Amino acid sequence: MNNQSPKIKKGRKFDQVVAGARDVFMREGYTGASVDSIAKAAGVSKATLYSYFPDKKLLFLEVAKTECLRQSETAMVQAHSGASTEETLTDIARRMTGFVLSEFGQQVFRICVAESERFPELGRTFYRSGPELARARVVEFLNCATERGDLAIEDVELAADQFAELCKADLFQRVVFNMPGKVTQPDLDRVIKGAVQMFMARYGTSR
Template structure:
């Protein structure tokens, strides 16, 4: 099995190709993006593009992992991790749900699943670039909140995963199975509000643990 480490090489125009691909994928999606258009926007030849990424899926996942890392960094920089759990959970949940229900977020998921046999490391790389970062940061926040007497949690990693799943309730399955094409702001508010209330009912310091 060929690994992405063997396929993807770096060079002086690597970032240029990546930025061009990001613009095109964001605008046209994976299926709609053409190699010709990516090369044009990146201002490189197709030969140069293919020298870095011989498979469009590999290019998409490289863009995806980079974008996911950026999303995680933005979330961590914009969320006050010293704030009360309800506030931190609300902001984190909304950021997470907005990303995974976006067209780009759904495409990332579908590519990871579709290519899991051919390139299993793609999903692993994507997970490590963003979801794993937020999971660890949330677990660290829970520890701080516990020290302040705001939460009572025995397994912080499990609690972080549970919160993520609560934030996907209803809207994520409907999107993935094609029952709906979009999620409204009101629907996201409903899901995240419910996730925060459910989480606090289980792990709030005044609740049974």
């Protein structure tokens, strides 16, 4: 059995295809997005689209990877804007939870899990080029905050992972297991505030 994922081919209209697909996936979700609507939004033929992405899942994960990086880089702009460490952590937490808990983020998660046996490289490739790079941005910020003396962290990578988990407390499992009741804004605010406060209580130098 061939467990190799189909390959993505880069080309002149690659970014154009991804940008068009982002609009459609964000609006209609993975299941609702047709190849015809994606090609139309991207301004390319279906043949061109398939020449870059032979499988819709690959295109969806490429869009998700781009979105991960966009979110993390926007957070780094906040980090360099003069905002306090606590304010920046709150911003990072909002972006992180917003993506993970969104319908878009959940569809990414489900596809990676569903295809993990058949195409194990699919999820690995997405992780390495999306979430792993986003994590590196958080590590970069925590290193800067530690060098400034705002935080006292010995294992910055572990701290970044701990912060990510704090931001998902209860919420992620509720969404994954389709528990009754929507996650509300007060739910998000409560978890984010608690995550930042706990992180600062552990690593903040003013505690």
